[in-house]
Amino acid sequence: MSGYNILSIAGSDPSGGAGIQADLKTFSALGGYGMTVITALTAQSTSGVTGVHAVPAEFVSAQLDTLLTDARVDAVKIGMLSDTGVIGAVAAAIDHYALRNVVLDPVMVAKSGDRLLAPEAVAGVRDELLPRADLITPNIPEAAELLGADEAGSIETMGAQAERLLVLGARRVLLKGGHLGGADSGHSTDLLVEPDWPPRTFTAERVRTHNTHGTGCTLSSAIAALLPQRDDVPAAVRDAKEYLTEALRHADELDAGRGKGPVHHFHAWWGAVAADH
Numbered sequence: 001m002s003g004y005n006i007l008s009i010a011g012s013d014p015s016g017g018a019g020i021q022a023d024l025k026t027f028s029a030l031g032g033y034g035m036t037v038i039t040a041l042t043a044q045s046t047s048g049v050t051g052v053h054a055v056p057a058e059f060v061s062a063q064l065d066t067l068l069t070d071a072r073v074d075a076v077k078i079g080m081l082s083d084t085g086v087i088g089a090v091a092a093a094i095d096h097y098a099l100r101n102v103v104l105d106p107v108m109v110a111k112s113g114d115r116l117l118a119p120e121a122v123a124g125v126r127d128e129l130l131p132r133a134d135l136i137t138p139n140i141p142e143a144a145e146l147l148g149a150d151e152a153g154s155i156e157t158m159g160a161q162a163e164r165l166l167v168l169g170a171r172r173v174l175l176k177g178g179h180l181g182g183a184d185s186g187h188s189t190d191l192l193v194e195p196d197w198p199p200r201t202f203t204a205e206r207v208r209t210h211n212t213h214g215t216g217c218t219l220s221s222a223i224a225a226l227l228p229q230r231d232d233v234p235a236a237v238r239d240a241k242e243y244l245t246e247a248l249r250h251a252d253e254l255d256a257g258r259g260k261g262p263v264h265h266f267h268a269w270w271g272a273v274a275a276d277h
């Protein structure tokens, strides 16, 4: 036996920049074997989302049961969930199959501004999934929605909101700072907060590109792919961010649409990064 099986439970993005397509590219680039359970189809390009077709919760369960009674899964990334029925199906599978290394990216709104999670389903993500995940990776607007708070405008407020997410039952929170502007805009800093540890910051240069479609999907998938390969969560986060930043640096080489283009996954970079560690 060699290699790790990494499962993405997420929506489909035909443009290939986000969702399960981004997740599979990331898993492959980082040496994982990718599997998928699809929660929704989107009609989407780099310019926006024109439609969402949710998969019925019973069929999400059917996909999960069929896969998980057959295959070992070493880590899970959860992305777009659409509605409360799908959230319940995923929560039940985490418990029933004792899934481990679960990374929850609480996807709510696409980069284009289109909504991917029904507003009334936010409470379901908070109550059903947040306590079941080993790590949640909200961006600033998602943390605010989960908390019913204003969006953080500084690293200090991000830290306070991450602590509040722990109080709500999260095991670990990586609050992503990509949406932070102002004084911090030369860098992109994410904050990892876990019980019994001081907060850790992960900072990368801010890449000058408007092609950021799929950054959140890529980061959470990279963490899931690396968790079984690394000693601890901070090491997986560090290397996942390095992978993402490199993919962002090369984003402008692609020509995948007229809107916010995707980041560029390329296996050879990871070889170089992996050799350093």
Ligand SMILES: Nc1ncnc2c1ncn2[C@@H]1O[C@H](COP(=O)(O)OP(=O)(O)O)[C@@H](O)[C@H]1O
Residues within 6 Å of the ligand: 138, 139, 140, 176, 177, 178, 179, 188, 189, 190, 204, 205, 206, 207, 208, 209, 212, 214, 215, 216, 217, 219, 241, 244, 245, 248
């Ligand atoms: N221009 C950029 N340069 C470097 N890193 C970025 C840039 N934009 C976003 N990131 C990083 O991408 C990841 C996801 O970013 P963020 O925008 O916060 O979340 P989401 O993609 O979910 O909206 C974070 O690690 C963030 O720091």
Ligand SMILES: Cc1ncc(COP(=O)(O)O)c(N)n1
Residues within 6 Å of the ligand: 010, 011, 012, 013, 018, 019, 020, 042, 044, 079, 080, 107, 109, 110, 111, 112, 116, 212, 213, 214, 215, 216, 217
């Ligand atoms: C199917 C699907 N899942 C997730 C995202 C979020 O990705 P992003 O915030 O980078 O647009 C997306 N646009 N589409």
